[in-house]
Amino acid sequence: MELTSTSFLVTLIAATALAMLLALLLWNRLPGPGAVRWGVRVLMLGLCQLTAICVVAAWINGSYGLYASWDDLLGTGDGRGSSAMTGPPVGRAKFTQGANGTRSTYFRGSHSKLAGQVIVWTPPEYDAPGAQKTRFPVLTLLHGYPGSPGSWFDLGSMPDSLEQLVQLGAAHPFILVVPEIYPGGVNTDCSDTPRRKVATWLARDVPELVAKNFRTLPEPKGWGLMGVSTGAFCAVKLPLQYPEVFRAGAALDPDPLTGDPEVLADAGLRERNSPVWLLGHAKGADVGLFLATSAQDKDSPPQQLAAFARAARGTGVRVKTLVRPSGGHNFQTWSGMYPDALGWLSTELAAPAAPS
Missing domain, CATH: 3.40.50.1820 (Alpha/Beta hydrolase fold, catalytic domain)
Known part of the structure; x- marks a missing residue:
């Protein structure tokens, strides 16, 4: 998938939405001790932030043409x-x-x-x-x-x-x-x-x-x-x-x-x-x-x-x-x-x- 393609940006947006949805659905349903549950919640929050940052980075790159291919990046x-x-x-x-x-x-x-x-x-x-x-x-x-x-x-x-x-x-x-x-x-x-x-x-x-x-x-x-x-x-x-x-x-x-x-x-x-x-x-x-x-x-x-x-x-x-x-x-x-x-x-x- 090309770095600057619309399909790549759409995929990142979908991944961000999925990460947020899973975090909402699983937040109070995680099994295990309290420390484990909070650790998993931190990881879910991190995943939401990471995917959101990737969306913004891909949008900026597409708008300004900073990198046109994976080899460039x-x-x-x-x-x-x-x-x-x-x-x-x-x-x-x-x-x-x-x-x-x-x-x-x-x-x-x-x-x-x-x-x-x-x-x-x-x-x-x-x-x-x-x-x-x-x-x-x-x-x-x-x-x-x-x-x-x-x-x-x-x-x-x-x-x-x-x-x-x-x-x-x-x-x-x-x-x-x-x-x-x-x-x-x-x-x-x-x-x-x-x-x-x-x-x-x-x-x-x-x-x-x-x-x-x-x-x-x-x-x-x-x-x-x-x-x-x-x-x-x-x-x-x-x-x-x-x-x-x-x-x-x-x-x-x-x-x-x-x-x-x-x-x-x-x-x-x-x-x-x-x-x-x-x-x-x-x-x-x-x-x-x-x-x-x-x-x-x-x-x-x-x-x-x-x-x-x-x-x-x-x-x-x-x-x-x-x-x-x-x-x-x-x-x-x-x-x-x-x-x-x-x-x-x-x-x-x-x-x-x-x-x-």
Whole structure:
């Protein structure tokens, strides 16, 4: 049972109600000496409190996206090898049907040699009559840290939010691609390091996988990214680093755009993989970036967005910023940014089209 699933929360609520009911029914019916009866009563009270605390903790975790899986909570991800997942042979993938019309695979990239989960969702328009030759734009969704691809569906209201905007004519019907951003359990801020080529995984292996198995528009005019928190940092970084693959990126509450010393200790490597450095070396790149935050978010202050937009002047990189008056560093705030972000992405990326 997934940590963030509704069924898990409902199970905890039922367990709490059952513990309270049993305590009420058995309080005066317990056999044995008085000391034993009082000991059992204390245990019953403790069980009631424990289950109630678990309900509150699960609700808070679901609301704020603190931990998206049991591995995140327990710290059981194995980061010692090139990947914690054995996966299929290099370059081979088998998609299996999942919830909400998604298809999922564990895939090992031929370029990075990393393996991880990739979830793909195709819009209803993809299978509509007469659309057999239509190719669709691709939007890669990048989760935060800690997090997992499933957080976009469990916490992030996808794909429902996108479908509502498509029905209103406010967004393209994108193919959604949701890969792991730290395959093997080690966060590198979506960067290639000597031991782990995560940027290559996201910018070469995953796009090749999707283009091979789905009707996608050509890169880069039909390919963009949207990320939250650490994933938002990556959504700014990757189009600047790979403009031949991604034309646009939407970043919702991005981590500091100069990089995180706790993630990449090597100062030179960190600088060369920071959006600020990449922006200064992106003259002439046909790239658009959307950066959003809230005035209350101390993890992603509005000042860094304004400074980044100023630095972009004269580079040719198109930058748009949005600062909402309130909101925390969570999916409740990020989902409120979807209309602006997805609407903007739909102006930067090509609409579905059949080959001419």
